[in-house]
Amino acid sequence: MADQVLTETFFEQFDLHPHLAAGLADCGFTRCTPIQALTLPVALSGRDVAGQAQTGTGKTCAFLVAVMNRLLTQPAISERKDNDPRAVIIAPTRELAIQIDKDAQAIGRHTGLRFALIYGGxxxxxxxxxxxxxxxxxxxxxxxLIDYFKQHVFSFRAVEATVIDEADRMFDLGFIKDVRYLLRKMPAREERQGMLFSATLSYRVLELAYEHMNQPEKLAVETEHVTADRVRQQVYFPAKEEKLPLLLNLLEHCNPQRSIVFVNTRAAAERVTQRLSRHGFKVGALSGDVPQAKRQKLLERFKKGDVEVLVATDVAARGLHIPDVTHVFNYDLPQDGEDYVHRIGRTARLGAEGDAISFACDLYAMNLPDIERYIGMKIPVQVIEPAWLASLPARPMAQHAHHGHAEVEASPAETAAATDQSAANKRRRRRRKPANHVASPASHA
Incomplete structure (x- = not known):
């Protein structure tokens, strides 16, 4: 975690169970992020929390520490059976649930607590x-989770702590009825501690909190820091047919180490992925219809650097914890400001810096005023140089893509291009020495 997003509050200042403190130390966590410094004094005292924080601010660690410390320092109810959970953490997406479990296993390695990761697919x-x-x-x-509960595989009778993560996304994805069902099956709100986290504490999110939580304390980390301070934002106004060549030239000359390109439709994901693959980029596509095993494999390859560009619909905008994403491209502008913030939040995580580059074509440009109103700023406009729309020469691997050098499936679900080392090296050399007649977009940022 970068120093500029850490506070002067140290984890050792809290009266944490020694086994939990040891896990935090093993993970290198000594100082709190702002959301942790706000949340832990309240949550560790047993009070309910409704927190506003983006993904990447350290909120997962905040609620995991609060939950684990409670379970380690307080006895379970006497009626509890061994297969009755004491805490339930609900996430809107499989990727987020997997990441929370990964963090829990790391932080709780010395606690002896048993974690069950449950998701579909x-x-x-x-x-x-x-x-x-x-x-x-x-x-x-x-x-x-509801499926297993209705089969009486387990009971909620012993639950003493609940966490709803990314509550706003529960509404977006249509899961809110399921969430309410689960909360109604748990002990009364006065008998358990509740924590809720959301990128925005909108009316509907607060209504959920007040309905199912016991006088929650509202805590907020200002979103302006996420959208403005460490993310260099810019917007271009290309025609629809200019978007692909502009994206290719920006990727070529910005030389991003790891990029996510967001699109609004699966058809666009397929089209963009295939074009990037033909030009030699190691690219993968992530959308809602990808089988879970393939999703995880693709995300792992992206994290390792085997895939350098991830083309994604908004299903991937929430909950993904991928370090060192240097550039986010809004190939299609999202429908609203909230989705915009979630998209660009994939970069500049935990104090790092990043670039968010948006294309406002005639199809989606009408969304820009709402986005700028939501983030409270005008996004700097960049002029498109004619050279940036020029067709780039085909890369060597593109000639053999259909013979196996690039793995491009017909479905937009997952498309992964694997280059041989020589092609990758050639591209790196070209990036280091761009043609003199093409101005680097970075110089105009």
Whole structure:
């Protein structure tokens, strides 16, 4: 975590269980981020929290520390059976649930607490058996959890802490009825601690909090720091047919180490992915219809650097914890400011810097005023130099893409291009020495 987003509050200032403190130390966590410094004094005292914070601000660590410390320092109810969970953490997406579980395993490595990761798409019988064997904390998406609950695989009778992460996304994805169902099946709000986190504390999110939580304390980390201070934002106004050549030239001359290109439709994801693949980029596409195993494989390749450009619909905009994303491209402007903030929040995480480059074509330009109103600033406009719309020469691997050098599936679900080392090296050399007649967009930023 970068120094500029850390506070002068240290984890050792809190009276944490020694096993939990040891896990934090192993992870290198000594000072709190702003949301942690705000949340922990309230949550560790047992009070309910409704927190406003973006993904990447350290909120996951905040609620995990609060939940684990409670379970380690307070006894379970006497009626609890071994397979009754004591805490339930609900996330809107599989990727977010997986990331929370990963963080929980790291922070809680010395605690002896048992975590059950429950989400749809994989391992139905294995996950059911895990619940039957017993756990202390369930980390789950709503649908699969309800399925097991209705089968009486486990009970909520012993739940003493609940967390709803990215509550606003629960509404966006249509999961809010499932969330309310789960909360109604748990002990009364006065008998358990509740924590809720959301990028925005909108009316509907606060209504959920006040309905199912016990006088929650509202805590907020200002979003302006996320959108303005460390993200260099800029917008271009290309015609629809100019977007692909502009994207290719920007990728070529900005030389981003790891990029996410956001589109609004699966058709656009397929079109952009195939074009980038033909030009030699190691590219993968992520949209809602990707089988879970392929999603995880693709995300791991992206994290490792085997895939350098990820083309994604908004299903990937929330909950992804991918370090060192240097550039976010809004190939299609999102519908509203909230989605814009979530998209560009993939870069400049935990104090790093990043670039967010948006294309306002005639199809989506009408969304720009609402976005600028939401973030409270005018996004700097960049002039498109004619040279940036020139067709780039085909890369060597593009000639053999259909023979296996690039793996491009017909479905937009996942498209992954793998280059041989020589092609990658050639591209790097070209990037280091751009043609003299093409001005680097970075110089106009």
């Amino acid at each position: 994989v391992d139905y019988d294995k996950q059911r058996q895990q619940l039957r064997d017993g756990c202390d904390v369930i980390i789950a998406t709503p649908g699969r």
